[in-house]
Every structure is written in C-alpha cells, then in structure tokens.
Amino acid sequence: MSKIKKLNKTTRSNFITYAIVIIAYILSQIFSSAGIMSNSLRGQLVPICAYVVMAISLNLTVGIMGELSLGHAGFMSVGAFTGVITAISLQDSVTSGPLRLLIAIVIGGIMAGIFSLIVAVPVLRLRGDYLAIVTLAFGEIIKNIVYCLYVGMDSNGLHIGTVSIEALQMEDGATTIINGPMGAVGITKLSTLLAGFLLILFSLFVVLNLIKSRSGRAIMALRDNRIAAESVGISPSKYKLMAFVTSAILAGMAGTLYAMNYSTVAAKKFDFNTSILVLVFVVLGGIGNIRGGIIAAVILTILPELLRQFSEYRMLTYAIVLILVMILTNGAKARQFLERIKGSLRFIKKKSDGGGAVNG
Amino acid sequence: MANDREHRTKMVPVPSKAIIPERDLDKTPILEASHLGIDFGGLTAVDDFNLTIGRTEIAGLIGPNGAGKTTVFNLLTKVYQPTRGTILLEGKDTHGMNTIQVNKLGIARTFQNIRLFDNLTVEDNVKVGLHNQMSYSMFSGVLRMPKYWKQERIAHERALELLSIFDMQDLADHKAGALPYGAQRRLEIVRALASNPSLLLLDEPAAGMNPSETSELMDNICKIRDTFQIAILLIEHDMNLVMGICEGICVLNYGKIIAKGTPEEIQANPQVIEAYLGKKKGEN
Numbered sequence: 177m178s179k180i181k182k183l184n185k186t187t188r189s190n191f192i193t194y195a196i197v198i199i200a201y202i203l204s205q206i207f208s209s210a211g212i213m214s215n216s217l218r219g220q221l222v223p224i225c226a227y228v229v230m231a232i233s234l235n236l237t238v239g240i241m242g243e244l245s246l247g248h249a250g251f252m253s254v255g256a257f258t259g260v261i262t263a264i265s266l267q268d269s270v271t272s273g274p275l276r277l278l279i280a281i282v283i284g285g286i287m288a289g290i291f292s293l294i295v296a297v298p299v300l301r302l303r304g305d306y307l308a309i310v311t312l313a314f315g316e317i318i319k320n321i322v323y324c325l326y327v328g329m330d331s332n333g334l335h336i337g338t339v340s341i342e343a344l345q346m347e348d349g350a351t352t353i354i355n356g357p358m359g360a361v362g363i364t365k366l367s368t369l370l371a372g373f374l375l376i377l378f379s380l381f382v383v384l385n386l387i388k389s390r391s392g393r394a395i396m397a398l399r400d401n402r403i404a405a406e407s408v409g410i411s412p413s414k415y416k417l418m419a420f421v422t423s424a425i426l427a428g429m430a431g432t433l434y435a436m437n438y439s440t441v442a443a444k445k446f447d448f449n450t451s452i453l454v455l456v457f458v459v460l461g462g463i464g465n466i467r468g469g470i471i472a473a474v475i476l477t478i479l480p481e482l483l484r485q486f487s488e489y490r491m492l493t494y495a496i497v498l499i500l501v502m503i504l505t506n507g508a509k510a511r512q513f514l515e516r517i518k519g520s521l522r523f524i525k526k527k528s529d530g531g532g533a534v535n536g
Numbered sequence: 537m538a539n540d541r542e543h544r545t546k547m548v549p550v551p552s553k554a555i556i557p558e559r560d561l562d563k564t565p566i567l568e569a570s571h572l573g574i575d576f577g578g579l580t581a582v583d584d585f586n587l588t589i590g591r592t593e594i595a596g597l598i599g600p601n602g603a604g605k606t607t608v609f610n611l612l613t614k615v616y617q618p619t620r621g622t623i624l625l626e627g628k629d630t631h632g633m634n635t636i637q638v639n640k641l642g643i644a645r646t647f648q649n650i651r652l653f654d655n656l657t658v659e660d661n662v663k664v665g666l667h668n669q670m671s672y673s674m675f676s677g678v679l680r681m682p683k684y685w686k687q688e689r690i691a692h693e694r695a696l697e698l699l700s701i702f703d704m705q706d707l708a709d710h711k712a713g714a715l716p717y718g719a720q721r722r723l724e725i726v727r728a729l730a731s732n733p734s735l736l737l738l739d740e741p742a743a744g745m746n747p748s749e750t751s752e753l754m755d756n757i758c759k760i761r762d763t764f765q766i767a768i769l770l771i772e773h774d775m776n777l778v779m780g781i782c783e784g785i786c787v788l789n790y791g792k793i794i795a796k797g798t799p800e801e802i803q804a805n806p807q808v809i810e811a812y813l814g815k816k817k818g819e820n
Binding site (some may be wrong): 385391394404405408418 | 615635639647652653655656660668673674680684687728
C-alpha cells in the first residue's frame with residue numbers, strides 16, 4: 177500500500193509539471209491563433225522556451241548538484257554558434273527545416289557537452305565561491321572567443337579564422353556565418369514554438385528521470401554530504417561530472433533553439449547578465465524546484481513585455497516586482513498566510529479523499 | 537617518586553591479537569592494522585596502532601577525549617592516508633586506496649556528528665547506501681529501461697527490509713533531516729549496512745541517547761552482528777554499552793594503545809583507570 181502511495185506521490189508531482197507545460201503550450205497556441213496575443217509577445221515565445229530549458233538545466237547544476245555556476249550562458253553560447261554553423265552548412269544537403277534544426281540542436285548540445293568536459297577538469301576540483309568564479313570566467317572567455325571568431329563557408333567547406341572575413345580567403349559567393357563582433361549572421365529562422373515545446377519536454381524528461389534514478393540520488397547525496405556519500409562508495413568526480421555535462425548539453429540545446437529564432441545573433445547576447453538572469457529564474461522558482469524554475473522563467477521573460485506601459489520605469493518596476501516576490505515568499509507573516517492557505521487546501525483534499533474511500 | 541613515574545610510562549604488555557571469538561580462530565581476521573600512525577605536521581595523532589578484529593567480533597575502541605579514536609576510524613576508512621603502517625582488510629593491503637575503494641572492499645562507517653543526506657527521504661538515504669549493489673547506467677535510468685524497474689524494485693524492498701531492523705519502515709517517506717535525533721543515528725547505521733560491509737565502524741552510536749534507547753541499541757548491534765555475520769568496531773563513551781557487548785576492547789590515550797583485552801581485563805587495568813580518572817592523590 178505504502179509503495180503504491182509513494183510511487184503515486186513522486187509521479188504525481190512529475191505529471192503536474194508535464195501537464196503545466198502541455199497546457200501552457202496549448203493555451204499559447206490558441207491565443208496566438210486567435211490573435212489575442214500581441215506581436216511582441218508572440219515573438220517572445222521561442223526565447224521563453226529556450227529560457228525554460230536553461231532554467232531546467234541550471235537547476236540541475238545549482239539545485240540538484242548544489243554548485244553555483246555563473247557561466248551557464250557560456251554553454252548556451254557554445255550551443256548557439258555551433259548550432260548556427262551546423263544549420264547553415266547543412267543548408268544544401270538537408271532541405272527539411274525541422275530535421276536541420278534537430279541536427280543543429282543535437283550538435284550544439286554535443287559541442288556544449290565537450291566544452292563542459294574541458295571546463296569540468298579544473299572546475300570540479302573546486303567548491304563554492306571558487307567554482308562560481310571559474311564558471312564566470314568561462315562565460316567571459318567564450319564570449320571573447322566568439323568576438324574574434326570569423327567563420328565562413330564556400331564550396332571548399334568551412335573556413336575558420338580569427339582576423340577578419342577577408343583573411344579567410346574564400347571564393348566568390350561564399351557565405352559568412354560568424355562575423356566577429358557582429359556574431360552569427362544570415363540565419364534562416366527554423367525555431368518554432370513546437371520545437372521549443374518538444375525541447376522543454378525532452379529536458380524535463382531527462383532531468384526528472386535522472387533525479388529519480390541511482391545516479392540522481394548519488395548526485396543529491398554528494399550535495400547534501402560529500403563525506404558521507406564517499407563513505408558509502410560514491411565517487412564525487414564521476415557523478416558531479418555527469419550532472420555538469422548533462423546540464424551543459426541541455427544549455428547548449430537551448431542556445432541553438434534560441435539562436436535559430438533570430439536572423440542575427442551576437443555573442444554579447446550570452447554574457448554575464450544572461451547567466452544571472454537564468455540564475456534568477458532558478459532562485460526565484462526555488463532552488464532545486466524544477467517546476468518553480470519553469471514558472472519563474474516564463475513570468476520573468478514575459479514581465480518586461482507586460483511592463484512596457486511603464487516605459488522608462490520598466491526595469492525599475494521589474495526590480496521592484498522581484499524584491500516583492502522575495503519578501504512575500506520569505507516574510508514570516510506571508511509564510512503564515514501561505515501555510516494557512518495550504519492547510520485549508522489539505523483539509524479540502526482530505527475531505528474528498530475520505531469520500532473516495534467510502535465510495536471505494 | 538621516580539619509581540612511580542617509571543611505572544607510569546611503562547606499557548602494559550599488549551597481547552599480540554585482540555580477543556577473537558573461539559569460533560573464528562581458524563579463519564583469517566577481517567582487519568589487521570599494524571604499526572599504523574599518522575602525523576599532522578609535527579603532531580603525532582596516532583602512533584604504533586595495532587589491532588586485529590575477528591570476522592564476527594564486536595570490538596570497542598575507547599579512550600579519553602582527544603585520544604585519537606576518530607582519527608583511527610579516519611585512517612581505516614582512508615579519509616586520511618596513514619603516514620606509517622599497513623591496513624589489511626580480508627588479507628588485502630589497502631595501501632593507496634581511497635574511501636570509495638575501501639568501502640567497496642567492505643568497510644562502512646557512521647559519523648560522530650551525524651552526516652545524513654538531509655534533503656532526501658529516509659528510503660532514499662538507504663538507497664544511496666545500496667548504490668554499489670545496483671548496476672544500471674545513467675542512460676537506463678533516464679530512459680527507464682527494464683533494468684531500471686527491476687533493480688529499483690529490489691532496492692526498494694531491500695531498503696524497507698534494512699529499515700525494519702530498527703523498526704523504521706514507517707518513516708521511509710520522511711525527510712531524513714526532519715527525523716528525531718535517535719532515529720537519525722539509527723538511520724546512519726542502516727545506511728552504512730546498506731553498502732554491504734564486512735566491517736562496520738560505529739562512531740559513538742549511543743551519543744545523546746537515554747538509558748532505555750542505549751539498551752535497545754545494544755540489542756540491535758548484537759542482532760546486526762548475528763544477522764549479517766559482520767565484524768563491528770565501535771567508539772563509545774558509554775561504559776555500560778562497551779562493557780556489555782564488546783568482546784575485545786582497545787584503549788587509546790594520546791594516540792597510543794595503552795591496553796587491550798576483554799572487558800574484565802580492561803576494567804581491572806590500572807593504566808586505564810589512570811587514563812580515565814587520573815592518579816590517586818597520594819601517588820603524585
């Protein structure tokens with residue numbers, strides 16, 4: 177009996193998360209086809225999806241693994257530019273748009289994973305603030321590398337250089353893919369809301385299933401008490417690496433999705449501010465709370481659009497809203513109020529459960 | 537006066553082997569530590585530590601505060617690498633191994649200051665202990681392969697079975713951090729047992745427990761030894777517990793063994809009495 181109850185409890189919580197995402201997708205489809213949604217908001221749909229995936233991904237590092245990463249946008253950047261290069265170079269060989277997007281997302285994710293492996297060597301030897309500083313540096317390094325990266329393509333294949341497009345000495349009629357500080361140019365928009373929605377479901381599937389498995393328990397055990405975890409035979413480096421790389425792969429995929437939604441993407445899109453923005457999603461949604469992170473990502477991406485009427489006071493209002501949310505969810509009085517609401521909800525549920533038992 | 541001081545520094549003859557229950561004398565001992573020592577900078581925390589534990593022996597490690605008891609545990613579990621000496625576990629030299637390898641070889645431990653995975657449920661804490669008894673990969677876990685379901689079901693049953701030793705199966709869904717103190721101590725033992733050890737190290741298992749809880753714990757320690765057929769080495773300040781269940785006792789003071797023997801021998805040993813109570817007034 178308790179076994180069934182327990183299984184229900186964890187799977188129920190996961191189902192609610194999946195259901196929220198699916199309902200949100202259906203609603204946004206209805207709204208956008210009915211024309212209720214403003215143009216600017218409709219343009220935000222794919223970025224919202226990308227940010228939701230970023231929030232899920234960073235939650236794996238910050239909430240589940242328990243290490244603060246300040247360079248998550250770096251992995252997003254790696255994924256974005258790798259994805260763009262892949263998509264443009266496959267333009268002729270793979271004609272189907274969705275398939276090209278899929279390949280780009282996979283390659284973007286893999287590339288971000290490879291970068292995270294390289295970074296993990298120094299990073300996972302560190303803990304706490306030091307780890308945060310190294311990841312922050314990583315984000316900046318990636319940004320600066322892309323700043324001076326020139327990638328073009330002609331009939332001979334890809335050309336990569338660090339000086340200028342002319343220095344690549346390509347044939348006439350070559351395509352410029354990444355033009356230094358200008359970033360990636362000439363992208364065919366391939367990202368759709370459906371693609372974003374599927375990517376969210378994919379990352380939810382990966383992260384939620386990972387948490388409820390042997391590896392996920394090991395990762396959380398290391399977070400809660402490293403020494404105790406080692407004493408029962410759990411290798412810290414192996415499982416931290418696993419969490420870190422998985423998280424980076426998802427971030428890379430989100431990056432590709434994000435980049436393929438615009439015709440040009442500059443490296444400064446993925447700077448420190450983006451890393452912090454994603455961290456804000458995670459913190460505001462509750463560290464380790466996947467569902468909370470998703471909701472926070474959606475609300476905080478839409479909020480600046482909704483606050484447009486405040487014009488120049490927009491960012492000020494944004495900050496005030498953030499502070500208010502923090503106070504309201506952490507203040508003693510507000511906590512009591514929320515607990516009372518929860519209590520009465522539980523009472524109602526108990527009543528209905530009791531009724532069910534009698535009927536059964 | 538001078539004669540007295542000489543007497544104080546002279547070592548009580550140390551038996552070559554700790555007391556091993558008769559039924560095990562023909563088998564190899566589970567643990568053999570010889571001339572074990574560690575220095576922290578210039579400070580010698582443990583020196584010339586020799587201990588042999590039989591396959592199903594309950595052994596006690598006692599001594600005043602700061603004697604180096606926990607350091608011995610940390611040496612045996614390779615939290616610290618010993619400066620000198622060797623540790624043989626089931627006849628295998630553990631030289632150069634780390635905590636994880638030593639655990640896989642068969643040593644599990646609990647901690648003096650409780651170290652649980654506070655945010656995980658009681659059941660998940662035990663399942664973390666079962667980690668190396670399961671073998672499915674991350675991918676089978678994420679993709680929910682048949683292997684996952686099969687091994688998780690076995691792990692679930694095994695976890696509840698282990699929790700039932702301490703009658704804790706009803707607490708399986710609770711957060712470990714929210715458990716009362718005594719239950720946390722018991723959960724630590726269950727988690728250590730889950731990693732399938734042949735030698736269990738208990739660091740002050742009865743700390744903070746009342747007399748009735750302590751006597752229950754004594755029964756349970758004996759029960760664990762009998763059911764799992766493992767050796768147990770425990771650090772404890774509660775003399776009723778130590779004298780009640782330990783077959784062999786080793787007394788440590790200032791990082792050195794000052795006495796070894798059966799509870800009766802230890803109780804009568806003047807060196808031990810001195811270490812705990814100090815010298816008689818007239819003798820100084």
